[in-house]
Amino acid sequence: MINVLTEKIKKLEAPIVVGLDPTMKFVPEHIKKQAFAEYGETMKGAAEAVWLFNKGIVDAVCDLVPAVKPQIAMYEQFGVEGMYAFQKTVAYCKEKGLVVIGDIKRGDIGSTSDAYAVGHLGQVQVGDTVCRGFDEDFATVNPYLGSDGVKPFIEVCKKEKKGLFILVKTSNPSSGEFQDRLVLPEGCTDAAKARPLYEVVGEKVAEWAADHMGEAYSYIGAVVGATYPEMGKVLRRIMPKSYILVPGYGAQGGKGKDLKHFFNEDGLGAIINSSRGIIAAYQQEAYAKYGAENYADASRAAVLDMKEDIKEGIFS
Amino acid sequence: MINVLTEKIKKLEAPIVVGLDPTMKFVPEHIKKQAFAEYGETMKGAAEAVWLFNKGIVDAVCDLVPAVKPQIAMYEQFGVEGMYAFQKTVAYCKEKGLVVIGDIKRGDIGSTSDAYAVGHLGQVQVGDTVCRGFDEDFATVNPYLGSDGVKPFIEVCKKEKKGLFILVKTSNPSSGEFQDRLVLPEGCTDAAKARPLYEVVGEKVAEWAADHMGEAYSYIGAVVGATYPEMGKVLRRIMPKSYILVPGYGAQGGKGKDLKHFFNEDGLGAIINSSRGIIAAYQQEAYAKYGAENYADASRAAVLDMKEDIKEGIFS
Numbered sequence: 001m002i003n004v005l006t007e008k009i010k011k012l013e014a015p016i017v018v019g020l021d022p023t024m025k026f027v028p029e030h031i032k033k034q035a036f037a038e039y040g041e042t043m044k045g046a047a048e049a050v051w052l053f054n055k056g057i058v059d060a061v062c063d064l065v066p067a068v069k070p071q072i073a074m075y076e077q078f079g080v081e082g083m084y085a086f087q088k089t090v091a092y093c094k095e096k097g098l099v100v101i102g103d104i105k106r107g108d109i110g111s112t113s114d115a116y117a118v119g120h121l122g123q124v125q126v127g128d129t130v131c132r133g134f135d136e137d138f139a140t141v142n143p144y145l146g147s148d149g150v151k152p153f154i155e156v157c158k159k160e161k162k163g164l165f166i167l168v169k170t171s172n173p174s175s176g177e178f179q180d181r182l183v184l185p186e187g188c189t190d191a192a193k194a195r196p197l198y199e200v201v202g203e204k205v206a207e208w209a210a211d212h213m214g215e216a217y218s219y220i221g222a223v224v225g226a227t228y229p230e231m232g233k234v235l236r237r238i239m240p241k242s243y244i245l246v247p248g249y250g251a252q253g254g255k256g257k258d259l260k261h262f263f264n265e266d267g268l269g270a271i272i273n274s275s276r277g278i279i280a281a282y283q284q285e286a287y288a289k290y291g292a293e294n295y296a297d298a299s300r301a302a303v304l305d306m307k308e309d310i311k312e313g314i315f316s
Numbered sequence: 317m318i319n320v321l322t323e324k325i326k327k328l329e330a331p332i333v334v335g336l337d338p339t340m341k342f343v344p345e346h347i348k349k350q351a352f353a354e355y356g357e358t359m360k361g362a363a364e365a366v367w368l369f370n371k372g373i374v375d376a377v378c379d380l381v382p383a384v385k386p387q388i389a390m391y392e393q394f395g396v397e398g399m400y401a402f403q404k405t406v407a408y409c410k411e412k413g414l415v416v417i418g419d420i421k422r423g424d425i426g427s428t429s430d431a432y433a434v435g436h437l438g439q440v441q442v443g444d445t446v447c448r449g450f451d452e453d454f455a456t457v458n459p460y461l462g463s464d465g466v467k468p469f470i471e472v473c474k475k476e477k478k479g480l481f482i483l484v485k486t487s488n489p490s491s492g493e494f495q496d497r498l499v500l501p502e503g504c505t506d507a508a509k510a511r512p513l514y515e516v517v518g519e520k521v522a523e524w525a526a527d528h529m530g531e532a533y534s535y536i537g538a539v540v541g542a543t544y545p546e547m548g549k550v551l552r553r554i555m556p557k558s559y560i561l562v563p564g565y566g567a568q569g570g571k572g573k574d575l576k577h578f579f580n581e582d583g584l585g586a587i588i589n590s591s592r593g594i595i596a597a598y599q600q601e602a603y604a605k606y607g608a609e610n611y612a613d614a615s616r617a618a619v620l621d622m623k624e625d626i627k628e629g630i631f632s
Contacts, residue, residue, distance in 0.1 A: 021428070023427075023431070024441065024442065032443065036442075036443055040445075041442045041443035041444060041445035041447075042442065042445070042447065043440075043442065043447050043449070045442060045443070046440070046442040046447070071424075071428055071431075073422070073424060073428045073429075073431035073432045073435070074428070074431050076431065076432060076435045076436075076449070077431040077432070077434050077435035077440050077449060078435070078440060078442075078447075078449065079399075079403065079435065079447075079448075079449035079450060080396060080399050080400045080403055080449075082435070082449070083395075083396045083399045084396045087395065087396055105422070105423065105424055105458075106389070106421070107421065107458065108387075108389060108421055109486065109487060109488035109563075110488060111339075112337075112387055112389045112390070113389075115339070115387075115389035115390050115392065115393040116389045116392060116393070118393050119389070119392045119393035119394070119395065119398070120392075124359075124362070124393050124394065125340065126340065126352075126357045126358065126359065126361060126362040126394075127348065127352055127357035127361070128357060129356075129357035129358070131358065131359050131362070131394075131395075132395075133359070133392070133393060133394065133395035133396075133398070134395060142421075142423065142458050142460055143460070143494065144458055144459070144460045144483060144486075144494060144495070145483075145486050145488055145490070145491055146488070146490035146491055146492065146493030146494055146495070147490040147493055148488050148489055148490040149486075149488060149490070167460060167461075170425065170460075170461050170465075171425060172425040172426060172461055172462070172464050172465060173464055174461070174462035174463040174464040174465070175461055175462055176462065177462030177463055177520070178459065178460060178462055178513065178516065178517065178520075179460070179462070181499045181500070181502075181513065181516065182499065182500040183497045183498065183499055183500075183513070184497070184498040184499075184500070184507060184510050186497075188507075189507045189508070190507060191500060191504075191505045191506060191507040191510075192505070194500050194507075194510075197494065197497065197499070197513070200494065200497065201494065204493070247425075
């Protein structure tokens with residue numbers, strides 16, 4: 001799947017992933033009206049609204065981008081019905097030829113991580129039958145529990161030729177609280193040799209990446225926020241074979257010119273996420289002319305602009 | 317809710333939480349047969365089997381323990397149908413008077429953590445209507461993203477008088493890979509002053525805990541594995557007002573005598589989880605006499621034995 005993703009990025013000249021993170025305030029009135037007319041102001045109504053909203057965007061951008069990244073929390077907030085909308089979104093995006101990165105940020109002790117891995121990326125045995133759950137192509141994983149929390153995901157990925165993006169340095173303002181703390185090398189008492197925790201995690205990701213290689217890149221990638229370009233530069237070197245999934249572009253403050261160092265010299269190795277900036281483009285001044293009725297066209301225009309901004313950023 | 321939990325622990329003399337982590341291999345044949353007869357070997361069949369299994373255990377132990385902790389991964393592996401079984405389990409346990417700790421280990425950037433928080437602990441606005449999702453009493457949270465990933469959970473908890481258990485030192489063998497790394501205090505270059513990351517996280521938990529106090533204890537607790545009793549001792553001092561949720565007892569190797577230092581001098585402040593050891597008791601030699609048909613009675617016997625083991629451990 002990492003080879004597929006790489007090929008699609010090259011062909012479309014778009015290292016872009018659209019974050020499908022719908023909240024009710026992004027969904028245009030006419031869609032809410034339609035969904036609530038059918039299911040009422042219920043979880044089912046909300047889930048239907050989210051699904052209809054997503055479908056419009058996916059139809060409008062699926063020929064422009066290689067991948068989408070539904071953020072599961074935005075579905076999970078609507079309970080079981082929301083999870084159904086998540087599943088439906090994943091399946092529809094795959095049908096449209098998009099690579100689907102499930103932004104689930106799961107991670108637990110071994111046996112539990114295994115359950116997450118089979119539920120999201122693999123298959124589960126029910127009696128003599130094999131079933132599939134959410135069935136994304138990639139998933140994001142939280143590394144706080146260490147190797148035995150990550151390896152069950154890698155094992156399932158090996159079987160399925162799927163991949164991971166492991167949190168290394170996240171895009172949020174307080175990510176440094178733990179991730180930037182200076183850590184002594186094991187067995188070392190020289191404070192001058194201390195390095196930030198995100199580098200230590202990055203090295204571990206490089207190790208895991210070597211264990212599940214695709215052609216040019218590994219199936220095991222990392223998450224590094226666009227909001228920390230200098231750290232991106234260092235982490236790019238530490239994890240040369242890993243794709244970096246870069247959130248924080250656009251609404252969170254990251255700009256095209258900040259992105260250069262997330263890429264390798266081959267022009268590959270990073271994929272930039274934008275969520276609000278694309279899916280709620282019609283609510284921004286720059287795309288207001290499209291109006292809420294044509295929100296999907298506004299999203300398409302925002303993708304085209306993002307593509308230009310990133311191209312300029314990489315080659316500047 | 318932390319006051320309710322504390323009162324129940326005192327009344328039942330049982331600082332015990334039963335981990336409802338059903339995998340298919342724990343579910344007795346007669347239950348699988350019943351569920352598959354109705355829904356086939358499908359995700360729905362698996363979810364029904366899990367639900368019937370849980371119901372039996374909950375009915376058998378609900379007068380003995382204050383709380384249960386369903387591990388959501390074990391449900392999520394069965395996709396949307398599994399999530400429905402999770403929701404049904406949460407609702408049933410609450411109906412039976414049990415405090416429900418959703419072991420969800422979520423955590424993300426602010427807006428996303430907020431979505432998880434409303435979905436699991438709070439309420440979500442759908443049009444003019446307010447709906448509730450999974451509606452647990454407590455949730456476990458991963459701290460890797462720092463304060464702005466945790467605070468949205470705390471805000472929802474304040475509104476709802478609910479609580480959290482934040483991962484500090486997890487029970488798994490490789491938890492030390494990042495959690496035990498020695499970290500320099502901010503702005504300090506003296507290697508002798510470096511302390512393990514779990515202590516740094518523990519201090520932050522103590523800070524968050526002070527922000528949302530119940531009567532004697534805070535609504536904000538921590539997760540510290542039974543498998544690391546010496547670290548438990550230190551963390552007990554760092555977070556005096558936080559309940560410690562202690563996994564890793566029993567199947568993962570923790571014993572009653574290891575638990576003493578997780579408790580405060582008032583005999584409170586910790587709640588010990590056992591999952592496999594209770595829900596799959598009938599598969600162990602000690603409880604084999606009950607047989608698979610009476611698996612729930614085996615679970616009841618295992619809870620009674622655990623209660624004794626812990627009492628001896630605390631007062632030894």
